[in-house]
Amino acid sequence: MAAIELTDLTKHYKQGKNIVKALDGVTLSIESGEFVAVVGRSGSGKTTLLDLLGLLLRPTAGRIMIDGLDTGTLKDGERATMRGERIGFIFQEFNLLPTLNALENVMLPLRYRRGKDPDGKARALRLLEEVDLADRVDHKPSELSGGQAQRVAIARSLINDPALVLGDEPTGEVDSETSTQLIDLMRRMNRERGVTFVIVTHDMEIANRTDRIIRLKDGRVLSDERITASNGSLAGAPLPT
């Protein structure tokens, strides 16, 4: 079953008298466990797409199904709960809370969960170990490098065992070597845990390390290509737009 199904997804903004068509009828489906890169120039609608997928925005028209659930029927509170429990977020600027240490940052989403979660701390420690930060548990974000901070954020995105992790330029703030390490880490988490990843990037090096590249232009899908695992080159013909 497809993890995500988008049908004629549309998002229009009013900007003064003009209407900006950030997304203009996008229909796609993303399989469970896929690792997808969304690319495009700025203004192509890729960030809007991510915000819609993350239930941070409501679409002007169209439908978003996540795990078979039509998210359009959810109330604001239910959307917040679904974000907390089913969706993880990784941001360009890490967005760690400066007053919390690495462990507490990883555990932050647990705070907003319903019900008790007695082994949340153990899970957080295990995740920090998996992202190779077992020795930085007590460190504040200001004491971490960019790559380390983003690894904390990756651990945080996975704390609630989400079905879907969304990354908004997750390698945008670090050098290319660290970028490669981060994308490899995300790929490993994707494979080991079977979590679907959708990341927005403008870096083709990064995009080429994913399973599939969706190219947006002016709010529409320009191309949708699968990548063969063997050589990292494109496979299959571009889809018609």
Place this chain on the structure above:
Amino acid sequence: MREILRNLSRRKLRTGLTILGIVIGVLALTTMGSLAEKSNSLIDGGVRYFSDHVTVSAATNGGFGGIVTIDKAKEILNVAGVQAACATTGGPVKTDLDLSISFGPGDQLTAEQPGCSQYENFKLTYVSGHAVDTEGTGQVVFGSDIAKEFKKKVGDTIQLPIPPKKFNPDYIGHQFTVVGVLDKTGTAPDSFALVSFKDGQTLFGDALPAALKGHVDPTTIATGINVYGKPGQDLDQLANRINDQVAGVKAIPPSTLVNAFKSASIVLTAITTGSALLALVIGGLSVINTMLMAVTERVREIGLKKAVGARTGHVMREFVSEASVIGAIGGLIGLGLGWAVTTLVNLALVSGNQAELFELSLRLVILSLAFAVGLGALAGVIPALRAAQLDPVTALRHQ
């Protein structure tokens, strides 16, 4: 909780100033409030003390200053409903004008005819020693404030009334031995020096103006008569009957005294708590300001929390808690300072031979703390609402 404290310590100066605002408010509330509490407990005691009998004084002078003769007490006994009529005498303990700051009547020498204490509702108990021998002379029992003021304990001797600082040819003193010290009552008897009726008459006679001195026999006079009613007797009605039936005296209905006390108490309480509440409201406004700034600074943080599943209620709660903690810290510090100030001023007053001015009661402590925390929480609501209503996308992309 730890996160709240860390958030507050991110902006130490700002948080400190805001807490200072609350501290000043709570300090004002505790000092003003304990001033009002002290006067209230004096007044409550006064009400209890004066409401069990009808006070009768000489008709001519009014008030408590005139002279009545003991014969009047016998006359009053004939009025229907009277259980007992006890002549009282007394006068100031100090011959110098008493300028101390005090809500009470000041130090009083008092004496009542023998055998009358059984009718009083207000029972006196002793820290040490015992009552004066009602038939004897030269013995005195001190109330707790007056004992502290003159640093006297059982067995000590004292000259009464207290000799004037400057030589005064009219002064006549008598040697007294302290035979008892009363438990603290929180009201009038704390500043009483109780002597036997005989001694009371002597002291009263000594204090009379020279013109009168030769013409009256001190053993026949008193300053007033306390009239006790039979069980179930309405004392206001009894006072009216005494006024109707006994010439030359004025009986004051207890309710008149009680009402005078109570209206004084209400005004004082309103003034003091009003000004203290004003100080706290200003503190509350500064909490609102601080929290609004904190919301503005932490817009991205709020966006992130919403992205990872925080509902509107969660964000609200976090900001309201933070504001409450500011209130609680300010409240505790303010209360501590208020306690220190009232205690020190009380100590200074007592060591300067004056009565205590403040009473920091438990209910005032609880009220001040609850008010500080409640005010903080209330002040946090508006900023918290603003935080909770932020759109997560806008908040996350906020620079």
